[in-house]
Amino acid sequence: MSFVEIRGLSKKFGQNVVLNDINLDIRKGDVVAIIGPSGTGKSTLLRALNLLEKPEKGEVSIEGNVYDLTTKSAKKKLELRKSTEMVFQQFNLFKNKTALENVMEGLLIVKRMKKEEARKRAINQLEKVGMGDRLNHYPRHLSGGQQQRVAIARALAMEPKMLLMDEPTSALDPELVSEVLLTVKKVAQEGNTILLVTHEMNFVKKVANRVIFLENGKVVADGTPKEIFENPSNDRLKEFLVKIHMLEGLEYTI
């Protein structure tokens, strides 16, 4: 039995099938990158796992605990949400709270930790992402990259079994992307299980140990970065890689 097992995950927006019976096994410590054209349900897959979207069908088991993703039970929902954490494209920090308070919030309110303990753990996490010198900064005082690092610290402080990262660098200025990617790399090297949606293919090559190519709600290709980027077996994958300049295409003139 794998660490995380996703079974039969399906989601429609109206008539539009976004996820079509997705099955996925993830081992502990895996860094799984999800790539694919836009609108193919990459983000929806992550959001469904955290119940930010309501799938029509699907089940996920995390470390043997099985959750029905269509559950209406508030208790089960909270339980699932507590075992995963999400990092958003737009950071979504609490704007009225400082970096430190942002990280402490979940510890105090959800984990019901004592204030001193929460503070200690929050500072520790913020130092890990290189934000230890900006504990009392509010989000508006931080750059996008810094905000995203605080958001990563906020997610990690909750000690999730699986970290869901939804395009963590897509909303950043180009010069700020690297600081976030380095942070993600560090987080990956610490043995966290990560499901990452991204367009940073070079980063995926270096950090992920598995790549999943999603198209039209289906897993079209699944393999190591080497298999995916160097020997793509699938035509659609090849076409996609050509489009994003990861593969030499046919010669053409403009």
Next chain:
Amino acid sequence: MSKLFDGKLVFTQIPTLLEYLPITIELTLVALIIGWIIGLLLAMIKIKRIPVLSQLAALFVSIVRGTPVIVQLYLTYFGIPIALKYFNYYNGTSYNVNTVPPILFAIIALGLNQSAFDSETIRAAIQSVDKGQVEAAKALGMTGKQILRRVLLPQAVTVALPSLGNSLIALIKGTSLAFTCSVVEMTARGKIIAGNNYRYFEVYCSLAIIYWLLTIIIEWVFKYIEKKMSVPEDVPIIKEDQLQERRLNL
């Protein structure tokens, strides 16, 4: 010619009027709290789009906003006794309208009036908090109530504060109409004094001064709270030896 305007009286009778300031404040505060609580409820009903209730809420807000406060005071003052009589008739009870303190009618009318105006302010303020923060809170595992209390309301309050302050000012001035429900507050007291000495203009001058000062105080208090609650403009200064970024080579 006798003295047409007694300028001294304007100030000397202020203490007599102020004896009734506690009633004005009591009316204001209780109506304010009722207004905020019901206003928040109405706002949540509208935000969650609860069927039937949200239409009723919209109807209520429309009626209250479309009628003068003084008419609403009369409606409660005459309406509640009638309702009570019907209640007694159908349930065989014998509640006496005369045991209801008159201030209660005024509080109900003014509180409901406040709630209608504040509900729109509160709704807009809550909806001004971006959805991303709510998602982040959900992802952390917070419950709906926790999200409202910890994420939405603190940020909504800063947005709503200026409008809530304005409606509080309208309320404190609205209490001067409570005389219609036979409540003797500051303005009513003034009318009684003037009824004895026929110095109507002087008493209204005194009242104008008192209400104006009260309004200024409320404005100050709200400005102060607003400043306290908003995120500071200035970026905190980091000392060179605390700079972590360079050491970690990020």
